[in-house]
Amino acid sequence: MHSSRWRKSLLACTAAAVLVGVGLKTYVAEGVxxxxxxxxxxxxxxxxxxxxxLVPLTRFEFGDIIVFHPPLADREDERFIKRLIGLPGDTIEVRDGYLYRNEEKLIEPYIQEKMDYSFGPITVPAGHYLVLGDNRNVSLDSHLWDDPFVPQNQLIGKVVCRFYPFEDFSTMKTASATLGP
Structure with a gap:
């Protein structure tokens, strides 16, 4: 009789652990x-x-690294990871190798190399975002899409930390760009 109670208890604990794990992965945090x-x-x-x-509770800022479903018909089920460059209302332009946000030239120390393309100027509509990869010249991102904006309902989350490789563990603070000359 004790064996039967023990099995039921084990089964209930296992089911609860699975539900909590699935709930956490689905709604709170996930490894990518x-x-x-x-x-x-x-x-x-x-x-x-x-x-x-926790997208509805998250404050997204310029420079955040985010995960989202791209606005590409043939890849809408995939997940992309890029840097958040344009917030709703921002005007974004790439010219002469530099990013301009709201007409201010930015120096971005985190990019692979200067951009070899022009883009914009384009204003990000309400409820949408504009993203670029740090390896700008080879990244499939907003500057190449027919619709360059990621709708808010396609955001999956914001990168919090790198946990592997272990020796590179780091929190991923919002990157800062400085105003250019």
Whole structure:
């Protein structure tokens, strides 16, 4: 009789643990692996990150690294990781190798190299975001999409920390760009 109670208790605990785990992964936090070099040099291929997924409660800022579903019909089920460059209402332009946000030239120490393309100027609509990879010249991002904006309902989360490789563990604070000359 005690064996039967023990099994039921074990089964109930296991079921509760699975439900809590699934709930946490679905709504709170999740580990992700980076499959491409679009965020070099900041993120290496196969780095692993923890993302927080409380999107309705998250304050997104310029420079955050985010995970989202891209506005691409043939890839809408995929997850991309890029840097948040344009917030709702921002005007973004790339010219002469530099990013301009709201007509201010930015120096971005985190990018792989200067951009070899022009883009914009374009204003980010309400409820949308504009993203670019740090490896700008090879990144499949807003500057190449027919619709360059990621709707807020397609955001999955914000990168919180790198947890693998272990020797590169770090929190991922919002990157800062400085105003250029």
């Amino acid at each position: 692996v980076v499959p491409s070099g679009s965020m070099l040099p900041t993120i290496q291929v196969n780095d692993r990150f923890l993302i927080e997924k």
